[in-house]
Amino acid sequence: MKETNALLYLDNVTVSFDGFKAINNLSLYIEPGELRAVIGPNGAGKTTMMDIVTGKTRPDTGDVLWKGEVDLTKEDEASVARLGIGRKFQRPTVFETHTVEDNIRLALKADRGVFTTLFAAVTGAEKARIDELLNLVRLTARRHEPAADLSHGQKQWLEIGMLLAQEPELLLVDEPAAGMTDDETMETAKLLRDIAGERSVIVVEHDMDFVRMLDVRVTVLHEGSVLSEGTLDHVSADPRVVEVYLGR
Amino acid sequence: MASALRLMLFAGLWLGLTFGGAHSGFAQTNPQLTPLLEKLDTRNFKQKADAVAAIAAIDDPMVVPLLKTLGAGDLYRRKSDGTYFRAIRKGSAFALHDLVSGDEVETLSKSAVERIIVNNSMRGQIDALLGSLTLRSADPKQRLSAAQSLLKERDPSGLNALEAAIEAEEQDHIRDVMIAARSAIVLYDTSAAQADRLEAVAALKARGGRSMMSLLSGAAGDQDPEVADAATAAAAAIDKELQFWALGQNVLYGLSLGSVLLLAAIGLAITFGVMGVINMAHGELVMLGAYTTFVVQDAIRSSAPHLFDYSLLIAAPLAFAIVGLVGIAIERGVVRFLYGRPLETLLATWGISLLLQQTVRSIFGPTNKEVGNPSWMTGGFELGYLTITYNRMWILVFALAVFAGLLLLLKKTAIGLQMRAVTQNRAMASDMGVRSGMVDAMTFGLGAGVAGLAGVALSQIDNVSPNLGQGYIVDSFMVVVFGGAGNLWGALAGAFTLGIANKFLEPFSGAVLAKVLVLVFIILFIQKRPRGLFPLKGRAVES
């Protein structure tokens, strides 16, 4: 294994489905506390990259290291989550029949073993943390309603709340602004910036305005590998990026 | 003394009968036979055997029926006059039949007749004698059966007749049997020359087959070590060859079972594979196809019996249409409300299967219906040591034809294109003007129609009853699951793999355990490859 200080380290990762290379020699390093935006056209491999990091997809070749020591390619989704990597899906996925409060409670950092949860009672600390998170994602008023009754934007927020409840060291956030109003989008950008520093965040996004709001280092993916990396202005000026986005 | 008296009595009566011009009897036509027949009536089997041999030497058309009757143990002597008849037990009495014409003459009580008893060795002798007697018959069938019986009995006394017959025989396959019979006789004749016997071993080995093998292994303990060794080696060689053929036969059985599975599963592969719909009523749709065949045959029997051989050709399109319509009705009436809820679809279609079963039971009754095989579906033929029955063969052909037809339909026609489009991307297909509701109904109807076709074929080999479908549902799901949903080729590979695997396990474990083992295998297999042999890959499948 290679020496690295990066929190997340992807090196020369390749994965193909039926001969189609979804990820091709991808290398990516995320430092502790860093907020990174990943952009790219459809089919660039953004979601597949997240699948690889979270243990859903196994790469054909390449290294994926967590804190320079844990080989993530050997872990399944649950282990990866327990290591401290949280993921928010492109389409908001919350537990629709559970109440908003229960959604947060299930996500709270705690022992996830069957027999522990079987006999678990809500502690005061847990309750306080749930209150705090509900407040943060502005769902306190709706805490007893089933999550199914929330609006699309509220579900996005709930899912972000669940992500925070896990207290992960790295958050993978897939298109958080989709379906949000402008105000909500702005709030989300602010929230993500607040989170960064304490935790690392990777945001996958289509919306350039949102990326501009984040004001961070940007990685452009194309056909499964990194096309360009730098500030948004830097990558926007990169002729290859311009060609990929406009040239077809 | 007693026998002398009987002789006088017999002669007297015979004279009387002759002069009286009574009904025909063999003794009238050939006086040479009379003293010999008389010798049959003794307890001394040696004497009897000599008499039989002497009778066989007489050239008379009566000899063969007489010996046959004697060999079968049906020869009786009428005590009143000493004449011989073939007697058939009728309750406590016996009906006497003339030996030549077979006409019934009269019925007598048990005490009025006496049976001419033969022992085992005599029976063998008679078979062999009959064999050489009929070796020169004009009827090839008789010649063949004569040669076969000689082969079985290996009576050295038939050798000369056999040699002559081999010279004269013109039909190759009969001559082969005769040569084998000669070889068998020579092989077991310890007085024959060693070279001849070794040649016989080679000839028997060349003929091959199970009976030759047992002939050869019978000679394995021969006093002559060279003959014994040659026979042992030849038997082993035949055994090896036979095992190879048995393997082939097993493959054939497997293919046959596989074709049945393919027929039952292929419609399911469309509804389950292409549409993602679990149709638990699929077996009942097969059953409806079988009942369609029954109704068609019933109508033909009563109104146009000469068309019976065409009944399946008439039933097949009808079954496709009728069952296809039932399928469309199920899709429009129930299934379409449950898309996206596969478990509910499963339950609802199970309910439909109960409804269909009970409907058929109420109309046709719970018992098996007689569905006949047309003449071209009956019988079979042999290919080497393989036995192939016509119905199994035609079902295999039919299954492959249905498979090819479906493949063409999906790949080459407009409706096939639309089906695939809707499968892959419903929203986009609708945007491009494909009426997805219509396509759903058509796809489901197609799957059902194919089930109907399967029913026509299965009516030929299975009991047509309301429970017909239940027997196939688990198996056909296994085929689709094993092969991989969404892939017709998967169904093909799955059906034949499972069919052959089943038939290869059967000799070791028995039929039931073989089935259990195959099920257990699939349960384990699906753990390893949850999406079957030919899975659809990619991200889209996961979500």
Next chain:
Amino acid sequence: MAHSSLIGRAVAARSQAFLLVLLAIAVLVPVMNLAVPAGSFFHIPSYGVSLFGKYVCYALLALSIDLIWGYCGILSLGHGAFFALGGYAMGMHLMREIGPRGVYGDPILPDFMVFLNWKELPWFWHGFDFFPFALLMIVAVPGVLAFVFGWFAFRSRVTGVYLSIITQALTFALMLAFFRNEMGFGGNNGLTDFKDILGFDLQHDTTRCGLFVASILALGLGYSICRFVVRSKAGKVLVAIRDAESRTRFLGYRVEGYKLFVFVLSAMLAGVAGALYTPQVGIINPSEFSPANSIEVVVWVAVGGRGTLIGAVLGAIIVNGAKTLFTGWFPEIWLFALGALFVGVTLFMPKGVMGLLRGDGGGGAKIKLLLEKLGAARTGRMLR
């Protein structure tokens, strides 16, 4: 907060009421059988006690299905296998208890073994003469089978209809196997001609009432266990798995562990149900393994309302009561009715009787939903 405790109290009240009703039945039925004179309107004949006892066993079986299907989305079409295995375990004990009173009078071998000319007891029959051992096997055999099966299936993420189909294959394979005489479980005929249980004559009214009460107690206990599980945090995880399995994984829950736990628990409950069923019905044979039986249980749960424990119990009793009446009056109709029930419940009553009682998902709302679905069917399939 007040809101949630209110709901909590209402739910608690309902389950207490349910347990009280069970208790009342456990007292009333034996009294009406034993103490009320035979001519009275309130008298329950002995066959009635056994019949009700059978329903109670079915209710426990339905509960076990509801636990995995209603709360965790695992549709088992092979739960009859666990029920039958529990039944066979009990049947084996009852066979051993016959002792030398069998037709052939062999002190050890059951009649069918003597008939098959077996000389000694197969190894797996040993110990069943000891009642506590039989009790252990009643939960252990289904539990171990469920564990092995589930361990393979859940670890390799066999889900949805695929899982349903292989559970069906499991029970089908067991049925074929148990039909074989060589298996040592009585082949076709199964185990029958039981004489007594723990020394009590099975034909006797008090024994029947005792078994009935035992069944009710088992149902009450099973209900309480299930209720404890579904109301715990683990229960919420189960529902989370049902609604969004992959999301649950990404939260760090080991889905296969939860599924395995609930599947094994459910199989054990089914085993207990089967064990109580056998002495009350007087026979256990391979047809209990038939896939049709297992799938019928699922419809009981659907009728009662899946995802509600009381619904499963109600469903089992309603459908089986109807079955008894129908098959008595017009046997022809029963399969029509059952078939229609499958179709009708899935189409019009997805929440079952409990849904109707609560007022959601009934009448006009249902028709509106169907109309929506007509539209949704065109676009919604992508979500599948």
